[in-house]
Amino acid sequence: KLTAQLGVHRWPQQGCFWRRSVYEHVGGVDRSLRFCMDRDLFIRLSIAGPSRRIPGPPLGDFRLHEEAKTATLQAVWQREHALLRRRYGQSLAPHDYARLRILWWLWQKHASLRQRLYRHFGFEC
Structure with a gap:
């Protein structure tokens, strides 16, 4: 589920x-x-x-x-x-949820990381 x-x-x-x-x-x-x-x-x-x-x-x-x-x-x-x-x-599990929250925070706060990930996975920035 x-x-x-x-x-x-x-x-x-x-x-x-x-x-x-x-x-x-x-x-x-x-x-x-x-x-x-x-x-x-x-x-x-x-x-x-x-x-x-x-x-x-x-x-x-x-x-x-x-x-x-x-x-x-x-x-x-x-x-x-x-x-x-x-x-x-x-x-x-709670620790997985905490990891997702940390990753989401990184994603939201660090535009340079987001741009690198976009380029790595072939998305437009």
Whole structure:
């Protein structure tokens, strides 16, 4: 089973696109969720089949501010995150999750590392 820790990716949902047929196939957004509906959708889309990255700069992103849902509803996030772990499983051990967080931090903070990895794997910068 795919892990509910998929959230470590921090994909901004504003910059993610998918085919309508796949969206309908996986059942769309779970409207019973208030906070983790995009993570739940991404998990189901990932289970449905492989994804692709569009080369080039991000097409969308978001800003975290004091009134953002992300900043104000931590209790809701924790409840729904636990629900997704129960629903999809948690295949990552805590030390693996910590490693992913470190790698993600390196990826986010060190543009030169990201550019080297892009070049190494043949992606456009």
